[in-house]
Amino acid sequence: MPAPRRPAAVAFLILAASPAWAAGVRLGAPFGDHMVIQRDRPVxxxxxAAGGAGVRVRLGPRQERATAAPDGRWSATLEPLPAGGPYVLTAESGGQRAEAADVLVGDVWLCSGQSNMQMTLKESDGGPEAADAAGALGKLRLCSVGKRPSAVPESVGEIRWRVASRESARDFSAVGFFFAADLLADPALRGVPVGVIDASFGGTMCEGWVPAEALSGFAREDLRDSMFGIRPSGLYNGMIAPLGKTSIKGVVWYQGEGNSDRPALYPRLLAALFASWRGRFEDPGLPFIVVQLPDYAPGWSGVSWAWIREAQAAAVRSAEHASLAVGIDTNDGSDLHPRPKREIGRRAALLALHDVYGRPVVARGPEFLRATPEGGSLRVAFDTAGDGLMARGGGPVRGFAVAGADGRYRYADAAIDGDAVVLRSQSVPSPLTVRYAWAGAPGANLVNRSGLPAAPFRTDRATQADADVQRQLAGRLVQTKSYEVVVGGNGMVTSLVAGGKQFLSNDPGWAGGTTLTGGWAPRNLADIREPGPGFLSCADDDVRLDLEFGEGGMDWTVANRGKGEVRLRIALHPKVAVHRRGEPGPVELRRDAAIVLVTGADLVSGPEGSQVLEAAIAGGATRRLTLSFAGK
Incomplete structure (x- = not known):
């Protein structure tokens, strides 16, 4: 959860402790030791400083003078510098000096968005190994912006630059790190320092990142708060505005999950974000690389992610200097926060190399051109840029569906013919329209020879409608004479029946069954194992839930190997009556004649009819809940 706004005195202490602060003169929030300044742009x-005081600014061979305004604010613009360094950036006034040491000049990329941009290197596949090798990337610098929303635009923020190392990389954005590492691997950029700024915040809406003036054309009821009660514009105010008018090379934007249930509004929101950030950084051609959401089967509020992907693509098509990094086929679609982040970073880096740096690399998969009916088939042509078409992994091409005049789609057989795919379906004798990869987790596999996927698309104009049939990860059913338990594919208990009565809420999503919350969303304990008879272990990287089943009861043990607190929530059926037997003591759950005694819960929350048992597990701690059964 974001920290509340600090009072002014605390903010002053942060500045006073910074090497960029000295009595009488201060450098702005983004300037600190180990930073990267954008090359080939005015600095x-x-x-x-004191009102009216003169200030002399130096960076390597460049220097300039400024005069502080009556309110003490000053600014100076130095002539551009080529890639190089390290330098010392200094500001001198009235015999005092503030400085930022070990400053490199290179390319600066801003990586922003919500939880999948925030997800750290240590949490991603191959991330710990990449972090161990980070020290070898001598030209890479990592910058973190404190998660600090604000009601008004701020000029001061918690901004920290660090040299790439195992320690700094482990807790940095995985997508941002892999993106930068791939840039540095390109021969043309190996001598160019790269700085990556991570300004991300899990559980946030696009409107939280857009300044208030850019939202003035939206109806208030169309704008929503992010998680933690963060109001529209709050993240822009607290995390983007403190960057000031820093020159940057471009932006990698990975967000959309929070807006996925209302995709129609998203292109306007993203267009407002593009324009306002380009104004903030005084660069009308600032490149944006938008990560199109990857596979996720459950969708959001009953809306398939196919629609938000279409909205993201529409926003990119309508904007200049914007590119779309296709995210499908990077994971199995079961996890809201998929661990494979290396490929997302690589695809974004390829687009940067091709579109921003002009490098001769294949950066996109096949791009849809047109669909032409040919009797009983439909020919779908692609722009392959000479890289051809193929099915990933061999075998038949999957992911196409066709419809006739009635608009009812059926999956089609697909055959590659040069730079086209010919579609046929016995159920659709005269196909007119086509959809490709149109599902939450589509299982589509059309790629070019470089292995880059074709983006989802459709040729119909039907309004949004969903009946998305998705395969789910296999769960477990446990049966004894006293009770029956169902454990879902995410490692959470979804059903608990005792005495023929259901004790858990069957409300959809996070409100039903059991959840383990921590950070910005419920955890997905999809690594399910059976270490022994009557024993299930469900885990992710940081948390393990052990379920040990006996004839008359069971133990739920949560081991939290992470740093932050997690909470086990057990949502109860509306007809379950709750009583606590003493303080402290077991909680008695009663439904008619069936009774479940729960020992180890911290509290019972919520009103009667929607009550929840909760247990907090601190970082590095283990908690056990015991459930025993009585009654008939």
Whole structure:
């Protein structure tokens, strides 16, 4: 959860402790030791000094003078510098000096969005190994912006630059790190320092990242708060505005999950974000690389992610200097926060190399051109840029569906013919329209020879409608004479029946069954194993839930190997009556004649009819709940 706004005195202490602060003169929030300044662009430097005081600013061979305004604010613009360094950036006034040491000049990329951009290197596949090798990337610098929403635009923020190392990389954005590492691997950029700024916040809406003036054309009822009660514009105010008018090379944007249940509004929101950030950084051609959401079967509020992907693609098509990194086929679609982040970073880096740096690399998969009916088939042509078409993994091409005049789609057989795919379906004798990869987790496999996927598309104009049939991860059923338990594919208990009565809420999503919450969303304990008879172990990287079943009861043990607290929530059926036997003591759950005694819960929350048992597990701690059964 984000920290509340600090009072002014605390903010002053943060500045006073910074190497960029000295009595009488201060460098602005983005300027600190180990930073990267954008090459080949005017260098905008600002800060504070005594009102009316002269300030001399130096960076390597460049220097400039400024005069502080009556309110103490000053700014100076230095001539551009080529890639190089390290330098010392200094601001001198009235015999005082503030400085930022070990400053490199290179390319600066801003990586922003919600939880999948925030997901750290240590949490991703191959991330711990990449972090161990991070020290070898001598030209890479990592910058973290504190998660600090605000009601008004701020000029001060918690901004920290660090040299790439195992320690700094482990807790940095995985997508941001892999993106930068792939840039540095390109021969043309190996001598160019790269700085990556991670300004991400899990559980957030696009409107939280857009300044208030850019949202003035939206109806208030169309704008929603993010998680933790963060209001529209709050993240822009607290995390983007403190970057000031820093020159940057481009933006990698990975967000959309929070807006996926209302995709029609998203292109307007993203267009507002593009325009406002380009104004903030005074670069009308600032490149944006938008990560199109990857596979996720459950969707959001009953809306398939196919529609938000279409909205993301529409926003990119309508904007100049914007590119779309296709995210499908990078995971199995079961996890809201998929661990495979290396491929997402690689695809974004390929687009940056091709579209921004002009490098001769294949950066996109096949791009849809047109669909032409040919009697009983439909010919779908693609722009392959000479890289051809193929099915990933061999075998038949999957993911196409066709419809006739009635608009009813059926999956089609697909045959590659040069730079086209010919579609046929016995159920659709005269196909007119086509959809490709149109599902939450579509299982589509059309790629080019470089292995980059074709993006989802459709040729109909039907309004949004969903009946998305998805395969789910296999769960487990446990039966004894006293009770019956169902464990879903995410490692959560979804059903508990005792005495023929259901004790858990069957409300959809996070409100039903059991959840383990921590950070910005419920955890997905999809690594389910059976270490022994009557024993299930469900885990992710940081948390393990052990379920040990006996004839008359069971133990639920949560081991939290992470740093932050997690909470086990057991949502109860509306007809379950709750009583606590003493303080402290077991909680008695009664439904008619059936009784379940729960020992180890911290509290019972919620009103009668929607009550929840909760247990908090601190970082590095283990908690056990015991459930025993009585009654008939």
């Amino acid at each position: 905008r430097v600002w800060g504070e």
